[in-house]
Amino acid sequence: MLSVAALVLLGACDRGAERSGGAGGGKSITVMIAEYSKDHTKSFWQGLSDQYTKQAGVKVDLRIVDWNSIDQQVSTMIQNNQPPDVLNLNSFSSYAKDQLLYSADEVLSPKTRGDFIESFARGGEYQGKLYGFPILSSARAFFYNKALFARAGLAGPPKTWDEFVQAARKVQGLGSGVIGYALPLGPEEAQAEWAIWMWNNGGDWKSGDAWAINSDKNVQTLRFLADLANRHRVTQINPGKTNRTDGAFQLFKDGKVGMVMGFSPLATQLDAEKKVSYGVAEMPTAAGQAVTLGVEDYLMGFKKSGNQDAVKQFLDLYYQPENITQWITAEGFLPVTRSGLSQMSSNAKLKPYLDALPNARLAPTTDPAWDRVKLDVQQTIGLAVQPGGNPKQVLDQLQKNAVAAAGSR
Numbered sequence: 001m002l003s004v005a006a007l008v009l010l011g012a013c014d015r016g017a018e019r020s021g022g023a024g025g026g027k028s029i030t031v032m033i034a035e036y037s038k039d040h041t042k043s044f045w046q047g048l049s050d051q052y053t054k055q056a057g058v059k060v061d062l063r064i065v066d067w068n069s070i071d072q073q074v075s076t077m078i079q080n081n082q083p084p085d086v087l088n089l090n091s092f093s094s095y096a097k098d099q100l101l102y103s104a105d106e107v108l109s110p111k112t113r114g115d116f117i118e119s120f121a122r123g124g125e126y127q128g129k130l131y132g133f134p135i136l137s138s139a140r141a142f143f144y145n146k147a148l149f150a151r152a153g154l155a156g157p158p159k160t161w162d163e164f165v166q167a168a169r170k171v172q173g174l175g176s177g178v179i180g181y182a183l184p185l186g187p188e189e190a191q192a193e194w195a196i197w198m199w200n201n202g203g204d205w206k207s208g209d210a211w212a213i214n215s216d217k218n219v220q221t222l223r224f225l226a227d228l229a230n231r232h233r234v235t236q237i238n239p240g241k242t243n244r245t246d247g248a249f250q251l252f253k254d255g256k257v258g259m260v261m262g263f264s265p266l267a268t269q270l271d272a273e274k275k276v277s278y279g280v281a282e283m284p285t286a287a288g289q290a291v292t293l294g295v296e297d298y299l300m301g302f303k304k305s306g307n308q309d310a311v312k313q314f315l316d317l318y319y320q321p322e323n324i325t326q327w328i329t330a331e332g333f334l335p336v337t338r339s340g341l342s343q344m345s346s347n348a349k350l351k352p353y354l355d356a357l358p359n360a361r362l363a364p365t366t367d368p369a370w371d372r373v374k375l376d377v378q379q380t381i382g383l384a385v386q387p388g389g390n391p392k393q394v395l396d397q398l399q400k401n402a403v404a405a406a407g408s409r
Contacts (some may be wrong), residue, residue, distance in 0.1 A: 006123060018369060025316050025366075026259045027058070027059065028058060028059035028060065028061050029058055029059075029061070029085035029179055029279070029307060029311065029314065030060075030061040030063065030084040030085050030086075031060050031061070031062050031063070031085065031086045032063045032065060032070075032074070032077075032084040032086070032087050032088065033045050033062070033064050033065070033088045033312065033327055034065060034066075034067055034070050034088050034090075034104075034297070035064050035065060035066045035067065035125065036265065036331050036333075037265065037331055039208065040327070040330040040331050041064055041331070042064045044060060044326070044327045044330065045062055045064065048317065048318060048323060049062045050367060051284050051317065052313065052314050052317050055313070055317070056310060056313045056314070056393045058310045058313075060075065060314075061259055063084070067188050067189065067245070068187055068188050068243060068352050070089065070399040071089070071341065071374070071375050071378070074087065074089065075375075078095075078100075079101045083100065083301060083304075085301065085302055085304060085310065085311055085314075086299060086300070086301055086302075086311060086314055086315070087299070087300050087301075087302065088135055088297060088298070088299050088322040089297065089298060089300070090132055090295065090296075090297045090298065090363075090374075091132075091298075091367050091370055091371045091374060092124065092126075092132030092259075092298050092300050092338070092365065093126045093131075093132070093365060093367060093368045093370060094368040094369070094370070094371040094372070095131070095300065095302070095371075096126035096129075096131035096132070096368070097126060097128075097368040100302055100303060100305075101131045101300050101301060101302060101303065102131075102300075102301040102302075102303055102308065102311065103131055104129070104130035104131070104133065105129075106301075106308065106312075106327060107301045107308060107311050107312040107315055108130075108133065108312070108315060108316065108319070109196045109316050111314075111368075112315070112316055112319040113130070115321075115330065115337040115339055116133075116134055116336060116337055117134075117335070117336055117337060117338060117341060120134040120137060120296050120336045121134060123296050123362055123365060123366065124296070124298055124365075125366060126366060126368070131300060132298035132299075132300055132365070133298055133300065133319075134296050134297075134298060134336035134337075135296075135298055135299045135318075135324075135336065135338060136296070136297055136299050136328050136331070136333040136334070136335075137296045137297075137333060137334040137335070137336050138263045138264060138265070138294070138295045138296050138333050138334055138353065139264075139292055139293070139295070139353040139354075139356040139360045140192070140196060140261050140262065140263050140283070140292045140295075140356075141261075141262060141263065141264075141265065141280045141281065141282070141283075141292065141333065141352055141353060141356060142157060142259065142261060142262075142280065142281045142283050142284065142361075142406050143252060143259065143260050143261070143262040143266065143278050143279070144157045144259045144278065144279050144280060144281065145171075145252070145255065145257065145258050145259070145265075145276055145277070145278055146257060146277040146278060146279050147255070147276075147277050148171050148174065148178060148255075148257075148258045149167075149171070149258065150278075151174055151209055151307050152167070152171045152173070152174055153170065154167050154170060156279075156281075157259075157279060157281035157284075157389070158183070158259075158284045159282070159284055159285070159290075160284055160286065161200075161201075161224070161284055161285070163284065164181075164214070164259075164284040164361075165228070165232060165234070167180070167258065167259065168180030168181045168232065168234035168258065168259065169232060169234055171234075171258030171259070172232075172233070174234065175322055177256060178222075178256060178257075178258070179234070179235065179236050179251060179256055179257045179258065180232075180234030180257075180259065181228060181235055181257070181258065181260065182236055182239075182242070182247070182248035182251045182252055182257045182259070182260040183225065183228060183229065183235040183236070183242065183248070183349070183385070184237035184239065184242045184243055184244040184247055184248040185225070185240050185241075185242065185382040185384075185385055186239075186240065186241045186242045186243040186244075186247060186382055187378045187379055187382075188243035188244050188245060188247075188365075188378070189243075189244050189378070190377055190378045190381050191374050191377040191378055192244075192293055192295065192363075192364065192380060193244070193261060194222075194377060194381055195226070195293050195361075195363060196283055196291070196293050197221050197225060198217075198218055198221050198263055199287075199291040199293075199361055200283050200284070200285040200286060200287055200290065200291050201217055201218075201220060201221040201224070201287055201393065202217050202262045202283075202286070202287040203217035203220075203221055204286050204365050206367075211369075211373070211399060211402040211403055211406065212399075213324040213373075213395055213398045213399040213402055214392070214395035214396045214398065214399040217350070217396055219391055219392045219395055222381070222384050222385075222392075222394065223391045223392075225239075225384070225385055225391075226286060226384055226385045226389055226391050228385075229386075230385070230387055236248075236251060236257075238386075239382070239385050240244035240381075240382025240383060240384070240386045240389070241382055245262075248260050249262065249266055249269075251278060251330050252266070252276065252278075253266075253269060253270060253273060253275065254275075255275060255276050261283070262280075263295075263333075263353065264332045264333060264334065264349070264350060264353045265281065265331055265332035265333060266332075267332065267349060268331075268332030268336075268349075269332075271349070271397065272305075280297075280352045282356070290359065291359055291360075292356045292359060292361075293360060293361065293362075293363075294356075294360030294361060294362050295362070295363075296336060296362070299315060299318065301315065319337070321337070321339040321340065321343070324337060324340060325337075325339070325340045325343050325344065328340060328344070329344065334350065334353055334354065344367045345377060355409060366405075367407040369402060369406040372401070372405040373398070373401070373402045373405060374401075376398055376401050376402070376405075379396070380394060380398065381394060381398065
């Protein structure tokens with residue numbers, strides 16, 4: 001059954017047909033893309049949009065939005081009955097549940113649909129239909145600064161949590177502003193950092209179909225992270241408000257941090273800047289087999305009267321092998337299509353991340369409540385690592401909100 005908000009939105013989309021239409025019959029479409037990098041995102045999508053306009057005769061209102069604010073902006077646009085026609089985001093299922101999205105059968109050619117790596121296509125399904133079209137993938141890895149490790153007398157990266165704490169303390173002990181571990185629990189992507197630590201202590205987001213955010217294992221994990229900041233003092237100042245890209249990653253690229261959880265685009269930047277000698281390893285774990293986070297982001301098309309052909313042409317243009325592979329390669333991500341995998345598998349720089357994929361786990365993006373849970377975690381979990389923060393209280397509230405979000409859907 002559609003929510004009231006969804007019914008209002010669908011009505012508004014019908015009234016907006018004069019703005020967004022099929023190829024040759026409409027004025028423009030709004031395309032909203034998350035900003036992955038300053039160097040590549042805008043230039044690629046602007047070029048693609050210009051190519052699309054020439055081919056389809058439909059203008060593109062292109063909006064590149066930073067990860068810190070895109071979730072909130074999308075929520076506001078939908079509340080105001082003005083969703084984009086095409087959206088790039090790391091969640092989709094709540095929109096699919098409210099019947100706001102086109103399925104793959106409606107806006108992707110069979111050739112495009114057939115090129116997806118099936119495991120990534122499954123991650124974009126809701127009730128057996130594909131609504132979240134894979135746009136790129138990544139797997140996280142553990143980065144360490146080889147020069148700082150050598151100065152601290154460390155032979156290699158830590159494999160256990162106990163070894164990790166000892167390594168962080170030794171690096172922090174070098175002084176001169178050096179930081180043992182950069183912990184980003186700010187709003188940009190706190191849910192990803194949290195998930196890696198959670199999984200490597202045997203916890204999870206859910207137990208079966210039920211949310212389990214405040215499980216004993218998860219409380220133990222969040223206390224461990226709070227101790228890193230406040231008892232061991234091996235993190236940067238105020239990790240609860242530190243974002244990944246302009247905070248933790250930048251500190252590591254500046255050579256000020258011994259360890260950080262990163263991914264292939266960070267390696268691409270480090271290789272280009274040539275300022276830091278770094279190594280890449282598995283995540284330190286307290287639960288036996290190291291687990292990493294696998295991420296796939298999505299493109300989706302919102303249903304609006306008259307825009308189906310325009311959306312289909314835009315998506316099929318992006319998924320042309322030369323276009324999608326060009327962008328994924330430039331950003332340093334991993335492929336989501338068979339053609340892309342064939343072209344990129346020989347890249348030795350990607351081997352650590354491709355090797356990590358078999359032990360990678362995904363966020364529960366197919367659960368319609370995930371959109372709200374993710375945003376809630378991004379905005380509040382950092383409170384637990386502030387001085388005087390209460391990890392159990394924070395997780396109890398997140399659990400309560402997750403249950404409520406699931407019930408309201």
